[in-house]
Amino acid sequence: MRMTGPSAIMSRVIEETLSPKKEEEGAIGYIRPSSLAKGCVLYVAMELLKVPKEEIDNRVKRILEAGTSSHFRIPKYFSKITVAKEMPFLDEEYRIRGQCDALIYIPPDLDVEHSGFYVVEIKTTSSSEFERIKEAGQPKEEHITQCLIYIWGLTRYYKSIPIRGGIIYYENRDTLDYHLFNVTYDENLLLPLLNEIKAMLPGLIIEGKLPEAHLPLDHWAHEYCPYLSVCDYGQEAMKLKKEKKSEIPDRVLAEIIGMRIVKKQRAKEEKVKKKTPRTLEELSEEFNWE
C-alpha cells in the first residue's frame, strides 16, 4: 500500500539518510581491516583512491546498520572481562586504520593457562550462514584475517599490550544464539598480504597507479564487490563463473537442489522435535525412572 501523509515524509527521510554521501575529495584515505581481510589489493587501492562504489540497496544498508548497532549491545555480555571497547589503532607505514570491537583480559583466577589479553571480533549473521559456520567448525577465512589484523595493529600501535590471540563472536541475527571461536595469532599468515600492500603503496601514492588483482578468478569476493562494474578482472571472473554454471547439466543441478531441500526440511524437523515438550512417560523412559 502506498504511504501518504506523515508516514510518506518519514519514509523519504529514511531513504535520504541512507543515500550515498558525496565522497570527500583530496588525499588518499586509510585501509580498513574489513576491506583488507577480503584479500584483494586492487579493492583496497580503489578504496584508498576513493573510487566511487556501486550503490548498495537501502535494505542491505539497514541489515549492516543492525550489525553495527549490535556491537554496542553484545560487549555488555562480557563486560566483566572487557578492558576496552572500540579500541582504535593507526599504522602509517601500511596506511591501515581500524578499531577492534573489544579487548578482554582473562585473569589468572578464571584460568591460569589462558590468562591474558585477547581481541574480540563481533560478527552478526543470517540463520543459514550461522548454521553453516557452526557446521564447518571454523570461522570464515576473511573473519580470521580481520581478527589477525586487529591483533597485529593493536600490538604495533600500543606496543606494551601482550595480546595472546583473538576470539570471534558470531551472533545469529534471528535467534540471537551465539557461537565463539578461538583465533591463534600467527603474523606469518598476514605477511603475504602486508607485503602486497607495502609494494603497492608507493606507486599508488605517487602516480595513482592501481595494482594488479591477485585474487583467484573463482574467489567469492568478486561477485559481491562494489567495484565489479569498473573492474575488468572481476568481470572476467564473473564471465567464467557463468560459463562453468552452464556446463553443469540441468539433471545434476536438479539433484543438488533436491538434496538441499530435503536436508533443510530434515533440519527443520529436528529443531521442532527438540522444542516439543516431552511427556512424563517419555522422560521416564529416557532417564530410566522406575
Ligand code: SF4
Ligand atoms: S571485482 Fe574482484 S578483483 Fe576487482 S576489485 Fe573487486 S574483488 Fe578485486
